[in-house]
Amino acid sequence: MLQENINIKFIAEKANVSIATVSNVINSKGRVSVETALRVKEVIDSYQYSGNLAAKNLRTRKSYLFGVVVSLLQPEGRIKNNPFYWELVSGIESKAREKSFDIVLKGIESPEELTTFITQRNLDGLILVGAKSDSPVVAKVKELDLPIVFLDSYLDESAPFQVGIDDAFGGRVATEHLLSLGHQRIALITGDLEPDSVNGRRFRGYRSALQKNRSFDQNLIFESDTSAQGGFEATEKIITETNATAILSFSDVSALGVYKCLNEKGCKIPDDYSVVGFDGSYFSTFMTPTLATVKQDVGEKGEKAVDLLFLQIEDANRLKQQSRISLPVTFMVGSSTAPPRSTRR
Amino acid sequence: MLQENINIKFIAEKANVSIATVSNVINSKGRVSVETALRVKEVIDSYQYSGNLAAKNLRTRKSYLFGVVVSLLQPEGRIKNNPFYWELVSGIESKAREKSFDIVLKGIESPEELTTFITQRNLDGLILVGAKSDSPVVAKVKELDLPIVFLDSYLDESAPFQVGIDDAFGGRVATEHLLSLGHQRIALITGDLEPDSVNGRRFRGYRSALQKNRSFDQNLIFESDTSAQGGFEATEKIITETNATAILSFSDVSALGVYKCLNEKGCKIPDDYSVVGFDGSYFSTFMTPTLATVKQDVGEKGEKAVDLLFLQIEDANRLKQQSRISLPVTFMVGSSTAPPRSTRR
DNA sequence: CTGAAAGCGCTTACAG
DNA sequence: CTGAAAGCGCTTACAG
Numbered sequence: 001m002l003q004e005n006i007n008i009k010f011i012a013e014k015a016n017v018s019i020a021t022v023s024n025v026i027n028s029k030g031r032v033s034v035e036t037a038l039r040v041k042e043v044i045d046s047y048q049y050s051g052n053l054a055a056k057n058l059r060t061r062k063s064y065l066f067g068v069v070v071s072l073l074q075p076e077g078r079i080k081n082n083p084f085y086w087e088l089v090s091g092i093e094s095k096a097r098e099k100s101f102d103i104v105l106k107g108i109e110s111p112e113e114l115t116t117f118i119t120q121r122n123l124d125g126l127i128l129v130g131a132k133s134d135s136p137v138v139a140k141v142k143e144l145d146l147p148i149v150f151l152d153s154y155l156d157e158s159a160p161f162q163v164g165i166d167d168a169f170g171g172r173v174a175t176e177h178l179l180s181l182g183h184q185r186i187a188l189i190t191g192d193l194e195p196d197s198v199n200g201r202r203f204r205g206y207r208s209a210l211q212k213n214r215s216f217d218q219n220l221i222f223e224s225d226t227s228a229q230g231g232f233e234a235t236e237k238i239i240t241e242t243n244a245t246a247i248l249s250f251s252d253v254s255a256l257g258v259y260k261c262l263n264e265k266g267c268k269i270p271d272d273y274s275v276v277g278f279d280g281s282y283f284s285t286f287m288t289p290t291l292a293t294v295k296q297d298v299g300e301k302g303e304k305a306v307d308l309l310f311l312q313i314e315d316a317n318r319l320k321q322q323s324r325i326s327l328p329v330t331f332m333v334g335s336s337t338a339p340p341r342s343t344r345r
Numbered sequence: 346m347l348q349e350n351i352n353i354k355f356i357a358e359k360a361n362v363s364i365a366t367v368s369n370v371i372n373s374k375g376r377v378s379v380e381t382a383l384r385v386k387e388v389i390d391s392y393q394y395s396g397n398l399a400a401k402n403l404r405t406r407k408s409y410l411f412g413v414v415v416s417l418l419q420p421e422g423r424i425k426n427n428p429f430y431w432e433l434v435s436g437i438e439s440k441a442r443e444k445s446f447d448i449v450l451k452g453i454e455s456p457e458e459l460t461t462f463i464t465q466r467n468l469d470g471l472i473l474v475g476a477k478s479d480s481p482v483v484a485k486v487k488e489l490d491l492p493i494v495f496l497d498s499y500l501d502e503s504a505p506f507q508v509g510i511d512d513a514f515g516g517r518v519a520t521e522h523l524l525s526l527g528h529q530r531i532a533l534i535t536g537d538l539e540p541d542s543v544n545g546r547r548f549r550g551y552r553s554a555l556q557k558n559r560s561f562d563q564n565l566i567f568e569s570d571t572s573a574q575g576g577f578e579a580t581e582k583i584i585t586e587t588n589a590t591a592i593l594s595f596s597d598v599s600a601l602g603v604y605k606c607l608n609e610k611g612c613k614i615p616d617d618y619s620v621v622g623f624d625g626s627y628f629s630t631f632m633t634p635t636l637a638t639v640k641q642d643v644g645e646k647g648e649k650a651v652d653l654l655f656l657q658i659e660d661a662n663r664l665k666q667q668s669r670i671s672l673p674v675t676f677m678v679g680s681s682t683a684p685p686r687s688t689r690r
Numbered sequence: 691c692t693g694a695a696a697g698c699g700c701t702t703a704c705a706g
Numbered sequence: 707c708t709g710a711a712a713g714c715g716c717t718t719a720c721a722g
Contacts, residue, residue: 057399
């Protein structure tokens with residue numbers, strides 16, 4: 001007694017109609033009488049029939065699949081450790097699910113792998129995270145006739161759909177907060193500092209605030225890994241090599257290392273050093289003292305990216321329209337900042 | 346000049362062979378002469394042809410797709426905040442990629458959604474994370490004739506393929522560490538305490554260690570959210586309602602809240618309270634004082650799960666074989682534990 | 691309103 | 707060693 005495959009033909013037979021009618025019912029084409037439709041639906045329900053997407057895909061060229069690519073070409077560390085990716089992917093998935101799209105998560109090691117991935121799977125859209133403007137992946141992908149959204153990237157107009165946050169503003173507002181407290185020497189801990197990157201923009205904000213105040217100093221900038229360890233090592237240098245009174249870290253994760261190092265060296269936060277982070281991670285309010293930070297909504301970033309994908313799918317004309325979404329950030333006051341020691345009494 | 350679709354027919358024409366031969370070359374069936382194979386390969390390369398998986402899938406019933414499902418039926422908070430999921434998914438993805446499988450990440454809200462997902466996409470395998478033994482999803486999924494691996498679940502023999510860690514051992518070793526320091530009253534902060542769950546097993550380890558020592562006390566157990574906030578709230582109660590000298594948290598994330606609360610109340614770690622976490626998160630060594638914790642390798646858990654999937658795919662006979670992989674955990678000494686105050690001088 | 695037929699791009703017996 | 711043909715499960719003109 002072998003289980004017959006439940007496919008459209010099986011349903012058609014049970015409902016005494018043709019497979020074309022079953023298809024019309026499923027896709028609500030409306031060219032079916034109400035009674036027939038009802039009967040077909042009943043059969044579908046009773047057998048829990050749910051169609052074969054591969055066959056549908058083959059016929060319609062739609063896969064209902066979005067690719068989410070986190071380039072492995074980036075420094076390995078960032079991928080494994082950044083606690084944000086899950087939140088991001090979570091936002092993407094839930095938004096995609098609303099419209100019955102699935103997401104396939106893919107790490108790639110070369111541009112060719114990406115195009116192969118896209119064509120093999122007939123992807124309906126692609127979300128690329130943290131692509132660098134000069135990356136061969138970006139060049140390759142822009143040639144494709146496919147809805148794409150770049151996340152946390154700063155690409156030129158040839159990549160019309162991008163979602164990010166106001167990084168420059170975040171960098172500026174964090175710096176201005178420290179300036180307003182009276183800090184003049186604000187050390188910076190940053191990841192990779194390419195100009196057209198998230199860090200690059202945050203840096204611009206930092207620099208412009210300081211330049212307005214004539215206190216920008218190249219020697220206070222420390223490029224390190226975006227990780228707790230990276231923050232720790234940068235802080236060691238800051239303590240010994242500079243006379244900074246405040247530390248701005250372009251990620252909360254690094255700020256963990258800043259705290260650790262300051263604690264080990266017997267430096268008090270905020271008495272000896274004020275500290276400001278970036279991201280507004282779930283743990284920032286649980287650090288002691290509470291970390292002042294620039295908060296962003298990572299989940300929403302993912303959701304917006306999916307919105308832009310659907311925009312491109314639903315209205316092909318918009319393909320030409322520029323649409324860079326820049327989500328706002330908020331400065332979160334914490335107990336990790338105070339006026340510098342010299343100005344206090 | 347419209348771009349012709351590059352499909353198997355196109356390649357066949359360019360190479361002057363039939364599509365059957367192209368197919369045989371692609372799939373290395375070996376029934377093709379060396380010269381022909383070479384010529385075909387050249388054409389394939391020059392057009393960067395990469396096949397259509399939907400068509401292949403339709404024909405062969407293989408999708409080269411694994412589903413990774415994090416049940417949304419669990420308390421919402423756990424999904425969004427747990428920093429481990431990314432590490433887990435990262436391990437799954439990289440292992441799957443080695444054998445050219447892609448993974449589709451899916452949140453589900455009902456058992457029906459899951460079966461629909463599986464049949465629609467013709468999944469070749471499924472990884473289910475943190476399923477409860479009495480969950481309808483588990484019941485539904487076990488009926489299916491599909492390679493499945495349960496992660497961090499404690500199901501009976503009817504679910505032969507499971508991957509987890511030695512939770513009971515972890516709970517025991519953490520407790521014994523505190524006992525050996527002289528602590529008698531060890532408060533416990535745990536998430537959901539179902540018997541057949543990760544927390545349930547860790548609890549068994551905790552309880553058995555304490556019972557052996559005749560110091561198990563039901564009043565020292567605090568069930569709360571697996572989150573920093575949950576840890577914070579539980580600690581407030583521990584301080585005011587108990588005379589505990591040590592706190593064991595079944596997650597490092599909660600331990601963040603423990604630290605926060607103790608700091609706020611002016612309690613010193615480890616002088617007033619010893620603290621032990623669980624998981625060995627990237628941030629545990631960056632807490633001050635360094636958190637003693639039970640370390641697990643989340644990425645490896647994901648990789649092992651994929652291994653078990655391939656085991657089932659490659660050898661259908663093993664479908665009956667029991668194979669629960671329990672990965673080891675290591676106790677990581679930290680600066681967060683010390684003998685209780687009363688025993689010190 | 692309904693159904694027969696073609697075709698999406700593959701693989702796989704089968705014949706030669 | 708090679709190719710013609712059938713068929714996987716759908717959708718979509720098209721005819722009736």
